[in-house]
Amino acid sequence: MSVSLPKRRGAVVMLLVCLALGLVFALxxxxxxxxxxxxxVLLVLPATLVYAIGTGFSAFYLCRAYPLHGRPPLTIIGVMTVAALFAGLLWATFLQFSNSVSLLFDVPCLGLPLSQTVLAAFFCLGVLLYCLAVAVHYLLHEFVRARTAEQRELQAQLMAQQAQLRMLRTQIDPHFLFNSLNSISALTTVNPAGAREMTVQLASFFRLSLGLDAHRHITVGQELQLIRHFLAIEQVRFGERLQVEEDIDAAALDCLLPPMLIQPLVENAVKHGVCGMLDGGCITLRIGRAGSLLQITLHNLLEIGQPEQRGNGMGLDNVRQRLASAYGHEASVHWLRETDHFEVSISMPAQTGQTEQG
Incomplete structure (x- = not known):
């Protein structure tokens, strides 16, 4: 229904245009x-309608058979010139034939004394109208071709962006699993009960994360569940050495963000912050909404004099690339390292709605 309706409207518009042209020519x-x-009117109007229908189909199929970018220009000009001359001749002949038949009935309102000059004028007018029809069809074909090419390009960009996001997301789980298994391995000798508890927590974490893996975006509340589950796993390993403070704006809980966006940053804070401090340290997570922006800040303490640790950059690089792919210039991530602390700040559009399937 949605496809046929525009076609019907177009046909009605063309019919009205032909009627208007016929009346103008008759006048x-x-x-x-x-x-x-x-x-x-009785002579010109029917002839104009017949001519418009015939030339419309003829120009349409000729333009498709001789596209501007597929045939030599001289060939196109030659074919269209011959078609225009033939169309003009056909219109003048049809007018003369219709007029001759009308005169045979000797009806006062039918038939006109058509001179050769009038027929020549209609011939020239027919040629011009056919050329105009060809120009309009070529413009429409080029418009449709440009729109199709644009849609294909946008679709290709979207598919490439989605593929990149999937690639970046697949880097997270193996990285986190590798670190967690190393922690479990270290605990097996010194704290077997803790290793068992950590294994159970790890299984629960991946059960939860796999449930969200099919979504391109999840809510901040769902991301916080993952983070708290991860911290529960690390709490088994570090005990009281790991302290966590949260400052979460209730208005930000329903905002959407890519899944497991903050978790790698929390993991980095534990690995490069708390892990390197003899007495442990505190990780502070602040999430708030400021108008149209969602702002996330992660702060962790560092041991004074602790040298900067160069890992594989998985966490920060992954977050930066995922934000760039999902939001472009609308999102940003900045980090700052000082003597006794490290801070990461994220600013991104505050979007709400249902979580999107990936």
Whole structure:
């Protein structure tokens, strides 16, 4: 229904245009030849409708058979010139034939004394109208071709962006699993009970994360569940050495973000912050909404004099690339390292709605 409706509207518009042209031509003929207007309308209007339908189909198929970018220009000009001359001749002949038949019935309102000059004028007019129809069809074909190419390019960009996001997301789980298994391995000898508890927590964490893996975006509340589950795993390993403070704005809980966006940053804070401090340290997570922006800040303490640790950059690089792919210039991530602390700040659009399937 949605496809046929525009076609019907287009057909109605074309019919109205042809009727208007027919009436204009009939009026011009009546003025030039000093004949009754009714006779001119009855002769010219049907001929104009027949001519418009015939030339419309002819121009459409010729333009498709001889596209501007697929045939030599001289060939296109030659073919269209011959078609225009033939269309003009056909219109003049049809007018003369219709007029001759009308005169046979000797009806006062039918038939006109058409001179060769009038027929020549309609021939030239027919040629011009056909050329105009060809120009319109070429413009429409080029418009459709440009729109199709644009849609294909946008679709290709979207598919490439989604593939990149999937690639970046697949880097997270193996990285986190590798670190967690190393922690479990270290605990097996010194704290077997803790290793068992950590294994159970790890299984629960991946059960939860796999449930969200099919989504391109999840809510901040769902991301916080993952983070708290991860911290529960690390709490088994570090005990009281790991302290966590949260400052979460309730208005930000329903905002959407890519899944497991903050968790790698929390993991980095534990690995490069708490892990390197003899007495442990505190990780502070602040999430708030400021108008149209969602702002996330992660702060962790560092051991004074602790040298900067160069890992594989998985966490920060992954977050930066995922934000760039999902939001472009609308999102940003900055980090700052000082003597006794490290801070990461994220600013991104505050979007709400249902979570999106990936």
């Amino acid at each position: 011009a003929l009546a003025i030039m030849t000093q004949v009754p207007l009714l006779n001119a």
